[in-house]
Amino acid sequence: xxxxxxxxxxxxxxxxxxxxxxxxxxxxxxxxxxxxxxxxxxxxxxxxxxxxxxxxxxxxxxxxxxxxxxxxxxxxxxxxxxxxxxxxxxxxxxxxxxxxxxxxxxxxxxxxxxxxxxxxxxxxxxxxxxxxxxxxxxxxxxxxxxxxxxxxxxxxxxxxxxxxxxxxxxxxxxxxxxxxxxxxxxxxxxxxxxxxxxxxxxxxxxxxxxxxxxxxxxxxxxxxxxxxxxxxxxxxxxxxxxxxxxxxxxxxxxxxxxxxxxxxxxxxxxxxxxxxxxxxxxxxxxxxxxxxxxxxxxxxxxxxxxxxxxxxxxxxxxxxxxxxxxxxxxxxxxxxxxxxxxxxxxxxxxxxxxxxxxxxxxxxxxxxxxxxxxxxxxxxxxxxxxxxxxxxxxxxxxxxxxxxxxxxxxxxxxxxxxxxxxxxxxxxxxxxxxxxxxxxxxxxxxxxxxxxxxxxxxxxxxxxxxxxxxxxxxxxxxxxxxxxxxxxxxxxxxxxxxxxxxxxxxxxxxxxxxxxxxxxxxxxxxxxxxxxxxxxxxxxxxxxxxxxxxxxxxxxxxxxxxxxxxxxxxxxxxxxxxxxxxxxxxxxxxxxxxxxxxxxxxxxxxxxxxxxxxxxxxxxxxxxxxxxxxxxxxxxxxxxxxxxxxxxxxxxxxxxxxxxxxxxxxxxxxxxxxxxxxxxxxxxxxxxxxxxxxxxxxxxxxxxxxxxxxxxxxxxxxxxxxxxxxxxxxxxxxxxxxxxxxxxxxxxxxxxxxx
Numbered sequence: 079x080x081x082x083x084x085x086x087x088x089x090x091x092x093x094x095x096x097x098x099x100x101x102x103x104x105x106x107x108x109x110x111x112x113x114x115x116x117x118x119x120x121x122x123x124x125x126x127x128x129x130x131x132x133x134x135x136x137x138x139x140x141x142x143x144x145x146x147x148x149x150x151x152x153x154x155x156x157x158x159x160x161x162x163x164x165x166x167x168x169x170x171x172x173x174x175x176x177x178x179x180x181x182x183x184x185x186x187x188x189x190x191x192x193x194x195x196x197x198x199x200x201x202x203x204x205x206x207x208x209x210x211x212x213x214x215x216x217x218x219x220x221x222x223x224x225x226x227x228x229x230x231x232x233x234x235x236x237x238x239x240x241x242x243x244x245x246x247x248x249x250x251x252x253x254x255x256x257x258x259x260x261x262x263x264x265x266x267x268x269x270x271x272x273x274x275x276x277x278x279x280x281x282x283x284x285x286x287x288x289x290x291x292x293x294x295x296x297x298x299x300x301x302x303x304x305x306x307x308x309x310x311x312x313x314x315x316x317x318x319x320x321x322x323x324x325x326x327x328x329x330x331x332x333x334x335x336x337x338x339x340x341x342x343x344x345x346x347x348x349x350x351x352x353x354x355x356x357x358x359x360x361x362x363x364x365x366x367x368x369x370x371x372x373x374x375x376x377x378x379x380x381x382x383x384x385x386x387x388x389x390x391x392x393x394x395x396x397x398x399x400x401x402x403x404x405x406x407x408x409x410x411x412x413x414x415x416x417x418x419x420x421x422x423x424x425x426x427x428x429x430x431x432x433x434x435x436x437x438x439x440x441x442x443x444x445x446x447x448x449x450x451x452x453x454x455x456x457x458x459x460x461x462x463x464x465x466x467x468x469x470x471x472x473x474x475x476x477x478x479x480x481x482x483x484x485x486x487x488x489x490x491x492x493x494x495x496x497x498x499x500x501x502x503x504x505x506x507x508x509x510x511x512x513x514x515x516x517x518x519x520x521x522x523x524x525x526x527x528x529x530x531x532x533x534x535x536x537x538x539x540x541x542x543x544x545x546x547x548x549x550x551x552x553x554x555x556x557x558x559x560x561x562x563x564x565x566x567x568x569x570x571x572x573x574x575x576x577x578x579x580x581x582x583x584x585x586x587x588x589x590x591x592x593x594x595x596x597x598x599x600x601x602x603x604x605x606x607x608x609x610x611x612x613x614x615x616x617x618x619x620x621x622x623x624x625x626x627x628x629x630x631x632x633x634x635x636x637x638x639x640x641x642x643x644x645x646x647x648x649x650x651x652x653x654x655x656x657x658x659x660x661x662x663x664x665x666x667x668x669x670x671x672x673x674x675x676x677x678x679x680x681x682x683x684x685x686x687x688x689x690x691x692x693x694x695x696x697x698x699x700x701x702x703x704x705x706x707x708x709x710x711x712x713x714x715x716x717x718x719x720x721x722x723x724x725x726x727x728x729x730x731x732x733x734x735x736x737x738x739x740x741x742x743x744x745x746x747x748x749x750x751x752x753x754x755x756x757x758x759x760x761x762x763x764x765x766x767x768x769x770x771x772x773x774x775x776x777x778x779x780x781x782x783x784x785x786x787x788x789x790x791x792x793x794x795x796x797x798x799x800x801x802x803x804x805x806x807x808x809x810x811x812x813x814x815x816x817x818x819x820x821x822x823x824x825x826x827x828x829x830x831x832x833x
Contacts, residue, residue, distance in 0.1 A: 098166065
């Protein structure tokens with residue numbers, strides 16, 4: 079090769095080729111992304127199979143009106159796509175108009191003769207053209223004269239003719255030329271200084287600034303966009319109270335630093351917050367508010383405000399639209415990820431407790447944290463009726479569902495009713511409102527769970543001590559109304575439903591019962607009957623007053639239910655009980671105690687390794703299962719935005735209140751999904767009963783609990799492989815060699831005392 083010659087594109091032809099290729103690689107994926115984004119929004123807007131109740135319509139209007147930036151951004155993206163395609167078409171047109179400059183050298187064409195001409199004709203034509211274009215002649219062209227001479231030599235001179243036939247040029251191989259796909263004016267002349275300045279600005283100022291800003295923001299958050307100080311706060315508070323009641327979990331959630339303006343600049347603080355929050359604190363549940371708590375950060379103003387707003391949301395108390403309502407919507411949008419983080423921290427503390435580095439959270443703690451999810455999504459209070467998740471159903475209408483003849487306490491029972499009976503229960507609603515109820519029931523889930531327990535590495539599928547047990551969980555999701563309900567297509571919406579007369583009579587009877595209860599409540603309370611649960615002077619307990627059937631519990635009942643009993647027993651009592659058990663255990667022989675302690679330490683170390691292994695596998699499996707975050711939309715008119723229904727799946731031991739596996743978050747349960755849950759079998763043989771739990775983070779009374787009973791047998795003895803057998807001679811030889819090596823080393827390096 080004679081050489082290479084690099085030239086800039088003088089006409090800009092190759093630059094257009096580069097421009098078309100770049101646009102083809104960047105514009106097509108960008109257009110598809112914008113197209114899918116607009117299609118998904120249009121599909122949600124045009125979906126007719128949604129509830130049209132007033133709260134849902136208000137939420138739809140709020141989502142459309144509160145996101146003007148997104149609509150403007152969508153328009154800008156569409157405009158960018160249009161401009162990009164116009165530029166692409168124009169560049170493609172310019173490329174099509176570009177003419178190729180490369181022309182093959184043809185000496186016959188230069189001389190103006192045919193390819194079949196003889197040597198005599200070639201020489202004759204050459205002499206004639208030479209006389210015409212000779213530079214000494216008037217009007218002669220020296221360039222044309224040189225071309226004629228070169229063409230004559232290519233056809234008559236053997237060397238020139240050979241070069242022309244092989245290389246297409248009488249002079250032989252020339253330099254290889256490369257064109258740079260940039261116009262020459264861009265890198266030469268006066269514009270080169272500006273081009274250099276643009277490189278400096280982009281690569282030395284803008285790019286480092288963008289990377290630095292991104293890094294500074296990313297180091298403050300975890301993988302789920304949660305502040306790292308919030309994660310540390312959860313670790314401290316949950317470790318401090320491993321036996322956590324619902325009230326405590328609720329207060330910890332409200333104390334998240336995402337709600338404090340010092341850590342989150344998005345939080346809005348107004349001069350009117352002081353007066354409005356104080357007024358709100360008088361209306362909400364004072365027991366759960368606990369504003370007199372002196373523990374930091376639970377006593378800080380931001381935490382009290384967050385608790386008051388969440389309590390108002392759960393009790394469905396109206397708030398000022400332009401102030402506190404905006405604050406509670408912002409807080410609600412953060413709660414799902416915060417609850418998810420609290421659950422993961424409980425699982426991590428459970429693993430750390432096996433090594434003695436943290437207090438072990440009880441199973442009730444994790445379940446109380448999970449219970450906050452559906453309550454906040456649906457805007458309901460603790461122990462509320464699941465019927466309140468339906469549109470147009472309020473506390474006043476619940477008395478129609480709990481009559482003695484037909485008690486309806488959940489959505490499944492309501493769906494199983496006949497169409498006429500179901501319509502009679504909600505006869506106070508109009509036909510469009512009743513259609514909203516049926517539509518909501520059709521969108522609600524009815525999940526069935528099937529568990530298959532097996533040991534993959536064992537031939538006879540028997541569970542031995544310490545073996546790895548795999549539970550194949552098959553989840554099937556169906557529509558609640560389609561599974562348990564009946565068809566409503568044959569309903570005459572204009573006709574009066576049957577059994578209406580019976581329903582009226584039932585309502586009158588229930589009204590009389592409610593009036594009797596209210597009259598009993600109005601009677602003066604005797605002194606010895608003021609305190610519930612305590613004995614009077616006569617030694618008899620107070621007879622509890624009759625309550626309205628299936629009515630949500632009062633403040634005292636909600637506070638004293640379950641969790642309050644746990645509060646009455648402090649951690650010191652638990653430690654005292656443990657110390658008592660230890661004292662009783664010490665009555666055995668010392669040798670047995672030492673052997674048991676050594677065995678327990680070995681078992682605990684093995685359990686730590688097993689838990690870490692299964693925690694890593696569960697996290698890996700959770701990542702594989704959570705490839706999609708789209709499942710089904712949740713009917714939650716009081717929530718901030720659209721919510722997808724997710725589920726928690728975990729294995730636990732109810733008797734010991736212990737978590738066996740790390741909770742897996744199921745995020746893509748559309749119709750059917752299979753999940754492998756692995757756990758180590760207990761170390762001691764016996765019959766055990768574990769519980770597989772599936773809990774919803776969006777719906778009340780949708781949880782599934784299934785007991786798994788299995789028999790753990792003794793571990794099989796490991797037989798030595800033939801390759802592991804070592805003969806006695808080799809063993810003796812090895813021991814002698816080791817002894818000699820040891821004696822040599824001891825004599826040369828160490829000195830031992832004979833005593």
